Structure formats: C-alpha cells, structure tokens
Amino acid sequence: xxxxxxSFFDRSVLEVAPELIxxxxxxxxxxxxxxxxxxxHHTDPAAHSYGGETARNAVMFGxxxxxxxxxxxxxxxxxxxxxxxxxSASAVLIRALEPTQGLPLMRRRRGVADARALCSGPGRLTxxxxxxxxxxxxxxxxxxxxxxxxxxxxxIVTGPRIGITKAVDLPWRYGLSGSRFLSKPxxxxx
DNA sequence: TGGGCGATTCGCT
DNA sequence: GCGAATCGCCCAC
Numbered sequence: 001x002x003x004x005x006x007s008f009f010d011r012s013v014l015e016v017a018p019e020l021i022x023x024x025x026x027x028x029x030x031x032x033x034x035x036x037x038x039x040x041h042h043t044d045p046a047a048h049s050y051g052g053e054t055a056r057n058a059v060m061f062g063x064x065x066x067x068x069x070x071x072x073x074x075x076x077x078x079x080x081x082x083x084x085x086x087x088s089a090s091a092v093l094i095r096a097l098e099p100t101q102g103l104p105l106m107r108r109r110r111g112v113a114d115a116r117a118l119c120s121g122p123g124r125l126t127x128x129x130x131x132x133x134x135x136x137x138x139x140x141x142x143x144x145x146x147x148x149x150x151x152x153x154x155x156i157v158t159g160p161r162i163g164i165t166k167a168v169d170l171p172w173r174y175g176l177s178g179s180r181f182l183s184k185p186x187x188x189x190x
Numbered sequence: 191t192g193g194g195c196g197a198t199t200c201g202c203t
Numbered sequence: 204g205c206g207a208a209t210c211g212c213c214c215a216c
Binding site: 038040046047048070071072073074075076078080093095121122123124161162163164165183 | 195196197198199
C-alpha cells in the first residue's frame with residue numbers, strides 16, 4: 001500500500017472525501033481503516049471556514065495535506081484533513097475508524113473494551129489516537145501521522161451529515177458500506 | 191468584555 | 204430517547 005502524499009488532497013474535497021474511505025490512518029502507530037468521513041466545502045454554511053478566516057480555522061485556509069484540529073462542545077477534539085488549493089478552506093472531517101493497530105493503547109485511553117466503541121465517532125477516535133489541539137497544523141504525510149492508500153475501491157454509502165444545523169440536506173457524509181464501526185447507521189437510499 | 195453556542199459523548203430513564 | 208457536561212470561539216454590546 002502506498003502512502004498518501006500531500007498532492008492527494010490537492011483536489012476537490014468532494015472528490016477526496018469518498019477516496020479516503022478504506023484508507024488507513026495511524027497516529028504514532030495507532031489507528032485503523034477510515035470507514036466514515038464528511039466533506040466541508042468553503043461555500044457551505046455548515047463549514048467552519050464559511051464566515052472567513054479566524055484564529056481557530058486558520059489551518060483550513062492554508063495548503064492541502066495538513067491536519068485541522070478543533071475543540072467540539074468544549075469537550076472533544078475533532079480532526080480534519082485540509083483539501084483543495086491554498087485559500088479554498090475546505091476540509092474532510094474524519095468521523096470513524098475500524099481499529100486495527102494499537103488496540104490495547106486505544107482501550108486504555110478510551111476506558112472501554114468494545115472495539116466498536118473505540119473509534120466510532122469524531123471525538124472518540126481523536127481520544128483513542130491521542131490527537132489534540134497540539135497537533136493542529138501538522139502535515140499528514142509525516143510522523144506522527146501516517147496515511148496509506150486503500151488496496152481496492154470499496155462500496156461506499158452516502159447521506160446527510162451528522163449534528164449540523166445548516167445545509168442539513170447536502171449528502172456529503174460518506175461511509176464504508178456494511179461497516180460495523182460507523183458512528184451512526186446510514187439510512188437506506190429511498 | 192460578556193453571553194450564547196456548537197461538525198459530541200455518555201449515563202440514566 | 205433525553206439532557207447534562209464543558210469551554211474556546213466569536214460577535215454584539
């Protein structure tokens with residue numbers, strides 16, 4: 001499996017997001033297979049970058065291939081991969097992993113034993129991997145991050161994004177079809 | 191300078 | 204299924 005380079009992210013966020021499903025993400029050697037992501041485009045009212053650049057979202061306005069980490073609900077950290085050309089301010093939120101590497105450490109950090117509770121949610125996976133604000137702005141193609149390309153193209157399901165109040169109808173949530181490690185099930189397409 | 195508000199999670203009913 | 208926890212950010216005053 002090849003490692004993903006920064007140029008991989010230098011495309012439309014709507015193109016990159018589904019291609020991340022099935023890729024492997026590790027942080028200091030701990031992680032797993034990406035099974036759920038959401039795309040946030042700069043023209044999208046639900047995106048943090050929609051209102052312009054601020055101290056919090058500055059990384060989103062930088063070049064593609066870097067990590068944007070933010071505090072959610074004052075409690076959790078969430079990690080995004082910045083995409084598109086510099087200034088585009090678009091990113092992919094990583095929402096769930098299927099844990100494959102470093103499970104004992106993840107169980108200790110999370111305080112739970114069930115593998116399905118380790119990384120099935122954006123706040124859960126950052127806790128399991130040990131990602132915090134300290135890692136905001138780090139490049140994705142160098143340690144502690146490691147991203148490996150998927151071996152084959154998987155079946156992907158799409159649907160509306162979770163937990164937002166604006167642009168709720170955009171189907172920019174992508175998941176690995178049939179995975180038991182999703183943060184929430186995808187509604188069957190009608 | 192202060193108050194309202196989340197790209198969430200967990201525990202209890 | 205519902206609501207509390209919890210705090211950095213952001214804008215209005």
